[in-house]
Structure formats: C-alpha cells, structure tokens
Amino acid sequence: MLAAVMPNGAVLLGSNVVADSYHRRPVRVVTHAHEDHTKYLSRSVAESLFIVATPVTHEFLRILGHSIPQSKALSVDYNKEIEFDGERVKLLPSRHIAGSAQVLVEGPDGTAGYTGDFKMPGTPPMEDLDVLVVDATYGSPHLSRRGTEWDALGALIDIIERRSPESPLVIYGYNGKLQEIMVELRIRGVKETFLADDTTLKLAKVASRFYNVDIGDVRLYNKDELTPGSIAFLHVSKSQPMLKLPAVHIILTGTERRGPAVRVNDNVYRVSFSDHATFWEVVEYIKESRPKKVIVDASRGFDSKFMAEYLSKVLNIDAVSEP
Structure with missing residues (x-):
C-alpha cells in the first residue's frame, strides 16, 4: 500500500x-x-x-x-x-x-x-x-463559484473604496486567508489602517515575510480605533458578536456561489474568496x-x-x- x-x-x-x-x-x-x-x-x-x-x-x-x-x-x-x-x-x-x-x-x-x-x-x-x-x-x-478569485478580490476592493470613507470595515476569515488578503490589498494600493487581534497580527508578520510584501500600518485591534478609514481583520469565529457593532462587515467565504460579492443587508457582505x-x-x-x-x-x-x-x-x- x-x-x-x-x-x-x-x-x-x-x-x-x-x-x-x-x-x-x-x-x-x-x-x-x-x-x-x-x-x-x-x-x-x-x-x-x-x-x-x-x-x-x-x-x-x-x-x-x-x-x-x-x-x-x-x-x-x-x-x-x-x-x-x-x-x-x-x-x-x-x-x-x-x-x-x-x-x-x-x-x-x-x-x-x-x-x-x-x-x-x-x-x-x-x-x-x-x-x-x-x-x-x-x-x-x-459547487463552483461564479467568477474567479480575482473577481472576488476586485469586488472586495470596490466595497472598501465605496464604504471606507463613511464607515469602519471588519473583514472576517480563517487564519492564513486573512493574512493573504491583507497582503493582496496592500499590493493593490489599499492604504487604510489595518487592525488585527493579537494572533492575527502575529501571523500577519510571518506571512509578510513569506510573501515579501510590507503590510504597512497594522495595529492591535482596539474597539476605539475602529473608525472610518480603518479595516479590522478578525477570525470568522468572532463574527457573530461583532456584527452588532456599527461597521461594514465583510465575510470571506468559499461557499458563496451567487456571485463574487453578495450584499446581505445594508452593512453585511459575503465575498466569495476561497483558497x-x-x-x-x-x-x-x-x-x-x-x-x-x-x-x-x-x-x-x-x-x-x-x-x-x-x-x-x-x-x-x-x-x-x-x-
């Protein structure tokens, strides 16, 4: 065998x-x-x-x-x-x-x-x-998703550009995917302040070296710093209690098949990004x-x-x- x-x-x-x-x-x-x-x-x-x-x-x-x-x-x-x-x-x-x-x-x-x-x-x-x-x-x-991961990434950037001036954003995903998205956003010129919990931040520093990309201004997540012009990156397990906060919430998921990004309600989106x-x-x-x-x-x-x-x-x- x-x-x-x-x-x-x-x-x-x-x-x-x-x-x-x-x-x-x-x-x-x-x-x-x-x-x-x-x-x-x-x-x-x-x-x-x-x-x-x-x-x-x-x-x-x-x-x-x-x-x-x-x-x-x-x-x-x-x-x-x-x-x-x-x-x-x-x-x-x-x-x-x-x-x-x-x-x-x-x-x-x-x-x-x-x-x-x-x-x-x-x-x-x-x-x-x-x-x-x-x-x-x-x-x-x-089980296939509509569009490519580049379509999903483009849809995510569009949400950021439209909503970031008026509202803080929170992006939820799994370890590894969050760090990849942080890198991809920096490569594409997204300049908002990044916030992350302790574990996500430590993993991001390691991933930054792996991808050889400087992820720039990343701070430890603090509720008081969640203001327009900032993006928080949190593990998907934290999404339910966080959804009550006044912010635009974006869930990265490989199971969304209706399109690259789907608006669930005024402040919640599902972005079809899979690894x-x-x-x-x-x-x-x-x-x-x-x-x-x-x-x-x-x-x-x-x-x-x-x-x-x-x-x-x-x-x-x-x-x-x-x-």
Whole structure:
C-alpha cells in the first residue's frame, strides 16, 4: 500500500509518513496550519519521532499554541529532500496559505504524493506518481463559484473604496486567508489602517515575510480605533458578536456561489474568496500530473465520490474515494 486516507483524515504515504492527522507512524507531516490539518497533533508529538513542516508552518503552529519540542520539530524548506528508513520525503510548494506544502514520498515500492489543500494557478503539479492523494474540497462542478478569485478580490476592493470613507470595515476569515488578503490589498494600493487581534497580527508578520510584501500600518485591534478609514481583520469565529457593532462587515467565504460579492443587508457582505481549487482546476492538475492512480480525499471535501467517478469514466484514470 503506497497511500491511503484513513477515517480520521490521516493521509498515509509510503511506509513511514502520515500527513494531516494521527496515525502510528514515525514521521508526521503538517501540510499547513489549518485546524482540519492539525488534528491530533499533540498525540503525534507524543508518539512520532519527527513533526515535519515548512519553517513558516512551524512558526504558525507555535503562534496558534501547538507545543512541539525542538528535538522533534523538523523544519524543511521547499524542494529539500530528507531521508528516513529508505524513503525520501520532500515538501513542494502549494498555493493555499503561507507555508502550505505538498508532500512527495519516494521509496523502494514507488512514489506517492499528497497535494494537501491547494488552488490554481500557482501549485506546480507533482508528475508521474504511482499514487496521488488529492484534495477535492469542491468535488463536483455544481459547487463552483461564479467568477474567479480575482473577481472576488476586485469586488472586495470596490466595497472598501465605496464604504471606507463613511464607515469602519471588519473583514472576517480563517487564519492564513486573512493574512493573504491583507497582503493582496496592500499590493493593490489599499492604504487604510489595518487592525488585527493579537494572533492575527502575529501571523500577519510571518506571512509578510513569506510573501515579501510590507503590510504597512497594522495595529492591535482596539474597539476605539475602529473608525472610518480603518479595516479590522478578525477570525470568522468572532463574527457573530461583532456584527452588532456599527461597521461594514465583510465575510470571506468559499461557499458563496451567487456571485463574487453578495450584499446581505445594508452593512453585511459575503465575498466569495476561497483558497481551494475548483473542480475543474483539480481536474487540470490531475491531467498535468498523470498519476497511475488517484485517491480523492473524502475526509475534508464534498462530493469526492463524484470526482473519483469522473476521473474513472471520463479521463480513464484509476481513481477511488477514501475513506
């Protein structure tokens, strides 16, 4: 067995590596710092020999409160190969959040790769693998969003330009996505003062180095500083109590399919910005990758069985959905 996806979301690669959840294996890889990919990390820390991630992901994990002993925390740069018990392990670039990585394992029985979460363009496909485990957050065409991420970004900037002079803005999203948006807005000339809670601000400083973009004036969030001309960036979990504040509230979500931006009421918008590949982008990745077999990760995505059936019947690729 070169690869498998277990019921708890653990992705097994080769004989020694497990990614993004717990399994009794000596090497645990964390592809990125989102909660659904750090499951049971404390148990892996206790039982595995090494916790492997990119340097940025390790920094994110520390900021988010994960305790990994220095003796077990193995920071691996993109494209740098490590060897363990006859298998070679490599982390490859992935466009998702700062520090995200794909995982490639090469051993005597063949090659296995795992995309982790990714989006296109910007994620180089791993080619000619024996087995590819692929993320399919959007596993069928009906889950596709209207417009591209650039349409969503343009819609967000339009909201900022129209509403910022009259009202403070609050943008809600997940860790990683918030920092990416902060960077993208600065690149495009948005000059408003940024406010962020302590965790979001610490992650933003790390992401700023990763993207090599100066995010400029960013202050620790304080309710009194939430005035016109300022934009607060807060984790989506804080949106419900915050929606009562007099401000324009913008929720970043990959599940909004009615358009790039939808106005819910006078002061609430949903912007369709996602860090996951669409169904057709996943298909294009697989076409370029040319794997002998595909395992569609069913533990985190939607309609993974449809994706596997499409690959089998339309592209004539050996594909299954697991677990």
